[in-house]
Amino acid sequence: MMQGSREQINRAMTSLRDVGFINYFGMQRFGNSLISTYHVGRALLLNQWETAVDLILKPREGDDNRWREHWMNTRDAKSTLEMLPHHKKSSVEQQLLRGLLKSRNDYQASFYSIPRNTRLIYLHSYQSYIWNVIVTQRLQRDGFKAAVGDLVQKSVENEVLALPRVEYVTEENENDFTIYDVVLPLPGHGVKYPVHQAGKWFTEELAKDGLTVEMLKNSNRDLSLSGAYRKCVVKPTDVSW
Known part of the structure; x- marks a missing residue:
């Protein structure tokens, strides 16, 4: 929650009313992890499917990285799925890993295991x-x-x-x-x-x-x-x- 004095609030709200605001896309458009969704979108536009998959699956700060490190070291989708934490069930990561297992690590094919609306989010984030x-x-x-x-x-x-x-x-x-x-x-x-x-x-x-x-x-x-x-x-x- 942001706080301010009455004078600061009045000044800010007056500006909002009389001038308006720059119509930026907000942070929710770019994901809530250290790997911004627009990086994934850029990789997709460049047909860099392995890079796109790795951006989603690679280790990141503030997460349980054991399964992520295991994937990066082994590229074994089956054993990585077995290590996946409970809260990652039905996640994009799980969908990707299932796709990798089914396609025998065909990175492009595995990406199509993600719902289309989710795939489009990455592209729209880049825009x-x-x-x-x-x-x-x-x-x-x-x-x-x-x-x-x-x-x-x-x-x-x-x-x-x-x-x-x-x-x-x-x-x-x-x-x-x-x-x-x-x-x-x-x-x-x-x-x-x-x-x-x-x-x-x-x-x-x-x-x-x-x-x-x-x-x-x-x-x-x-x-x-x-x-x-x-x-x-x-x-x-x-x-x-």
Whole structure:
């Protein structure tokens, strides 16, 4: 629980009401262990299946590591399953180990023993990580205002779309928008990117991980990321305290 003086609370809540907040993805998006889920997502996008499995199964601080160390030393799924603590029953780790046992350590096949929704969490976590990095850089560069080259979401009534329609901020329409209209893409092959420096940052961040936008389109539907859009800054309504 966070605590503060009445003055601090009033100042913080006034800012929340009048300015809003940066629309970061929260820590729950990245897992609750020392191995962030976005690391696993990155390995999947690179088709590094053994790395992805090891990231989930390797020893970590604050856990019973005997079975984890046993797996890393022996690669014997059967005996590792026998050592698995009771609280790990029905866990992702157990599902992976069962998949490894059934497939005789086929790392890609074993990953498909995890429910699809769980597999997608890893990929979406990677998208969220990149988005958080870029939104920080974008606000540092241009501040809390719409800038030429930004993307803003169009208002389309009575139309169902897989992705919202977006348009670019130009010198002609720049004054028509505020920071609350500005969106950034979650990286994917089916979205537009800003046409100022932030667009280059997406390319650079992906390149650090050995990825390109084109690589986010995969013949394997489970590994193909079309992308999405997310508002950079959000102002809540009806705030009281």
